[in-house]
Amino acid sequence: MSDMIFKPLEFRTLKVKNRVFRSNMSGRFDNYDGSGNPARINWETRFARGGVGAVISSFVPVHGRGRILPNYAMMDADDKIPFWREVGKRVHEFDCRFILQLSHGGRQRDITGIEYPESWSSTSKPDPLHGFEARAMTENEIGQVVQQFGQAAQRAQQAGLDGVELHGANGYLITQFLSSAINDRKDGYGGQLENRARFLLEIVRSIRQRCGRDFHLQMKISATENNNAMVLREERGNTIADSVQVCKWLETEGVDAIHVSNGSYFPHPRNPAGDLPVDEFLRVYDSMISSGTKTLRNFLILRNDLTGRLFKRQWEKERGTVIEGLNLPDSAAIKQAVSIPVICTGGFQTASVIRAAISSGQCDAVSIARPLIANPDLVKMFERGLDRPPVPCTYCNKCLVTVVENPLGCYDETRFITREAMIRDIMSVFDPPPYK
Numbered sequence: 001m002s003d004m005i006f007k008p009l010e011f012r013t014l015k016v017k018n019r020v021f022r023s024n025m026s027g028r029f030d031n032y033d034g035s036g037n038p039a040r041i042n043w044e045t046r047f048a049r050g051g052v053g054a055v056i057s058s059f060v061p062v063h064g065r066g067r068i069l070p071n072y073a074m075m076d077a078d079d080k081i082p083f084w085r086e087v088g089k090r091v092h093e094f095d096c097r098f099i100l101q102l103s104h105g106g107r108q109r110d111i112t113g114i115e116y117p118e119s120w121s122s123t124s125k126p127d128p129l130h131g132f133e134a135r136a137m138t139e140n141e142i143g144q145v146v147q148q149f150g151q152a153a154q155r156a157q158q159a160g161l162d163g164v165e166l167h168g169a170n171g172y173l174i175t176q177f178l179s180s181a182i183n184d185r186k187d188g189y190g191g192q193l194e195n196r197a198r199f200l201l202e203i204v205r206s207i208r209q210r211c212g213r214d215f216h217l218q219m220k221i222s223a224t225e226n227n228n229a230m231v232l233r234e235e236r237g238n239t240i241a242d243s244v245q246v247c248k249w250l251e252t253e254g255v256d257a258i259h260v261s262n263g264s265y266f267p268h269p270r271n272p273a274g275d276l277p278v279d280e281f282l283r284v285y286d287s288m289i290s291s292g293t294k295t296l297r298n299f300l301i302l303r304n305d306l307t308g309r310l311f312k313r314q315w316e317k318e319r320g321t322v323i324e325g326l327n328l329p330d331s332a333a334i335k336q337a338v339s340i341p342v343i344c345t346g347g348f349q350t351a352s353v354i355r356a357a358i359s360s361g362q363c364d365a366v367s368i369a370r371p372l373i374a375n376p377d378l379v380k381m382f383e384r385g386l387d388r389p390p391v392p393c394t395y396c397n398k399c400l401v402t403v404v405e406n407p408l409g410c411y412d413e414t415r416f417i418t419r420e421a422m423i424r425d426i427m428s429v430f431d432p433p434p435y436k
């Protein structure tokens, strides 16, 4: 128990048994109408069984207009409560906590689906990378979405879950309001930082009003946006100083923890930091060609040898050389400014690196996504004294790009004895099946 990784973490009203959280990971496991599927339960329990202290759910839309792909379980109506209650119950069986990520995609929607083709955002500008189009929300619509977040949090509480996380990171709707590079409003929700944070703080107040002071509430934030990483003419977006100020306001409003990420869109060279697997990307990006005004252009750029190489080179330049712990400097800056716990995401899979990050006060816990897809029992490996898994995640990002069409899993064939073994591993999320 002298190992920092296994020291319980106490939030204001929630205690987690260790310092490793499963980071949010979406996958198209559920039903088209946003109701949950048993594969989702298999997926979330896999990491609880593997020893993480808490599972932070994938992107859970608070409304159908906020989803980024169909087949994600939502929390948009009371009829979704029983499914999430079951997910929470099954995760709890492993002495693991379950935190639901409340999300809204805004203009960043890969495939909108049939019910809500119009996307809402802080702006009417299309996203510069894919050309996803949107309409700037009216103040009345902002009020509706604030209430949708509050209602979804209340449903999570009624489902017996351990808390909620606001998805304020990675370029989704809350980032679209916070970002100095994206938000071009002229009303009270745009302009200076205080106005850009107004939407977020109204959501926090709505949740506190509906769920009370003691329901765990955390916020995932893109601490630095690097909005011009791939489209150079764009503004750089929020700096760490901006985000530190936002986190101080969040603490004052009663938020219990900060989860540190980066990037004003997703995926981004620095999130999840790794390779751009062009062949795998091209195999699925065609499903998105009708989604944005720049998607066909991007498809052609990547398919051409020369322009594809130039695109990849820019990606790697912006990614930099550090992957494991790349958000630690931002996390440390936020930790110095607030007294609530700070969880850091980004590349972690080495026990000694995690231990050093916590012991040196750069974060209180880490969250892990891809290395847990690769090794769901990573925490158990740490418990056995391994510093790093024998077959680690290679950060190839094949899991990420294939998710638009295929089940979420590890797609790096080099990590498996055969391709068949890899496919078996990916398909294991459907076992046990819904009916026997």
Ligand SMILES: Cc1cc2nc3c(=O)[nH]c(=O)nc-3n(C[C@H](O)[C@H](O)[C@H](O)COP(=O)(O)O)c2cc1C
Pocket (backbone or CB within 6 Å): 023, 024, 025, 026, 027, 057, 058, 059, 101, 167, 169, 170, 220, 261, 271, 272, 273, 345, 346, 347, 348, 367, 368, 369, 370, 371, 399, 400, 403, 408
């Ligand atoms: C396939 C995939 C899906 C993801 N889905 C989400 C998501 O729904 N919500 C979110 O906040 N982050 C999402 N992320 C980002 C991760 O939660 C994590 O913050 C990021 O991948 C960096 O951690 P890692 O290096 O451990 O993968 C996703 C990442 C991957 C690879």
Ligand code: SF4
Pocket (backbone or CB within 6 Å): 274, 370, 371, 373, 374, 392, 393, 394, 395, 396, 397, 398, 399, 400, 409, 410, 411, 412, 415
């Ligand atoms: S495909 Fe596998 S090895 Fe590659 S990033 Fe994803 S989990 Fe890691």
